Amino acid sequence: MNKRVYMDHAATTYTKTEVLQTMMPFYTELFGNPSSVHQFGREVKKHIDTAREQIAKALGALPEEIYFTAGGSEADNWAIKGIAYANRKKGNHIITTKIEHPGLLESCKYLEKEGFEVTYLDVDEYGLVKPEDVERAIKENTILISVMYANNEIGTIQSIAEIAGLAKERKIYFHTDAVQAVGSIKIDVKEQNIDLLSLSAHKFYGPKGVGALYIRKGVKIISILHGGHQERGRRAGTENVPGIIGLGKAIEIAVNTMDENAARIKALRDKLIQGVMEKVPYTRLNGHPEKRLPGNTSFCFEFIEGESLLLNLDIKGIAGSSGSACSSGSLDPSHVLLAIGLSHEIAHGSLRLSLGDINTQEDIDYVLEVLPPIVDRLRQMSPLYERVKGGK
Numbered sequence: 001m002n003k004r005v006y007m008d009h010a011a012t013t014y015t016k017t018e019v020l021q022t023m024m025p026f027y028t029e030l031f032g033n034p035s036s037v038h039q040f041g042r043e044v045k046k047h048i049d050t051a052r053e054q055i056a057k058a059l060g061a062l063p064e065e066i067y068f069t070a071g072g073s074e075a076d077n078w079a080i081k082g083i084a085y086a087n088r089k090k091g092n093h094i095i096t097t098k099i100e101h102p103g104l105l106e107s108c109k110y111l112e113k114e115g116f117e118v119t120y121l122d123v124d125e126y127g128l129v130k131p132e133d134v135e136r137a138i139k140e141n142t143i144l145i146s147v148m149y150a151n152n153e154i155g156t157i158q159s160i161a162e163i164a165g166l167a168k169e170r171k172i173y174f175h176t177d178a179v180q181a182v183g184s185i186k187i188d189v190k191e192q193n194i195d196l197l198s199l200s201a202h203k204f205y206g207p208k209g210v211g212a213l214y215i216r217k218g219v220k221i222i223s224i225l226h227g228g229h230q231e232r233g234r235r236a237g238t239e240n241v242p243g244i245i246g247l248g249k250a251i252e253i254a255v256n257t258m259d260e261n262a263a264r265i266k267a268l269r270d271k272l273i274q275g276v277m278e279k280v281p282y283t284r285l286n287g288h289p290e291k292r293l294p295g296n297t298s299f300c301f302e303f304i305e306g307e308s309l310l311l312n313l314d315i316k317g318i319a320g321s322s323g324s325a326c327s328s329g330s331l332d333p334s335h336v337l338l339a340i341g342l343s344h345e346i347a348h349g350s351l352r353l354s355l356g357d358i359n360t361q362e363d364i365d366y367v368l369e370v371l372p373p374i375v376d377r378l379r380q381m382s383p384l385y386e387r388v389k390g391g392k
């Protein structure tokens with residue numbers, strides 16, 4: 001069989017066998033509706049409560065502050081719209097950044113049409129948001145600041161506690177999209193003064209289509225899904241029971257194994273970065289050299305198209321991504337790469353290889369063997385490259 005190397009863990013991860021096993025009974029014998037009063041329902045409800053405790057423990061939150069959603073996008077939508085509408089009388093100004101996930105950016109754009117005002121902060125060349133810029137953007141009518149914990153494309157980790165502290169001093173709510181961070185880096189919502197936090201199970205070896213929004217007790221937020229009284233009346237709809245059970249198990253495993261996993265993956269990441277930078281000329285590493293997710297690598301190769309590179313890597317069995325999965329299919333370069341100051345040409349030649357717990361040293365060696373000649377071959381077709389090589 002041909003070699004296959006999966007390096008797209010930022011798009012999604014496989015579900016761990018252990019996680020899947022805890023989910024299975026909830027498709028069969030434990031099928032009751034947790035809202036039912038009979039024992040079929042009550043039995044299931046107990047397990048949902050356990051999952052809620054597992055998530056709360058992982059974040060340093062209280063179980064009653066965890067609300068299940070259908071994933072990260074729903075959690076982002078709920079946080080932004082829910083806070084905006086609930087606090088409209090206090091103000092209509094929201095501060096976020098130019099590098100957020102579409103689930104967040106599009107929610108903000110929607111609110112602008114609804115009469116809200118949104119400031120989209122710039123980031124520096126590494127993708128870092130400057131706390132002083134956040135401070136400067138705050139106005140009398142600011143009700144919410146939302147800054148992602150770690151970026152899905154370039155891996156940059158923000159100074160969340162510092163920014164959240166600024167929000168707290170001014171009694172402004174602080175939300176963070178922590179979908180890429182949860183399970184990979186330590187988070188404590190109380191210590192870091194986070195009021196709302198989005199997470200998604202399929203980014204840390206749990207099932208797809210399930211996530212959660214942490215809402216600190218006392219935060220004023222409205223519901224988006226109306227109907228039944230699930231989630232203490234805040235999010236209607238019969239629970240995705242197997243998904244929730246899987247989410248709880250996955251976050252527990254991720255937190256318990258975080259230190260050793262992060263260290264191992266980080267070491268592989270650094271070998272990959274070093275190898276690519278050494279072997280491929282005219283290459284740029286995107287994101288911050290140190291403040292970066294353990295599994296993230298992101299490069300721009302001058303004179304080539306990221307899409308052709310991806311297809312060529314795919315033929316060799318290597319799965320990566322260019323830009324974000326959500327924007328592939330469009331020809332616009334990634335909004336994140338433009339925000340860190342790259343030109344359209346350079347941003348087009350981007351490649352993200354995101355590592356996870358299945359990756360090995362052999363995978364790194366294989367990529368370092370296969371990638372440089374592909375880049376070289378694609379560059380031979382570029383008239384611009386010919387000129388640069390010719391020294392003109």
Ligand SMILES: *Cc1c(COP(=O)(O)O)cnc(C)c1O
Pocket residue numbers: 010011070071072073074076101103148150151152177178179180200201203209210211
């Ligand atoms: C994947 C991702 C999301 C969306 O989560 P889904 O569960 O796929 O809806 C949101 N934000 C970030 C940073 C992500 O990486």
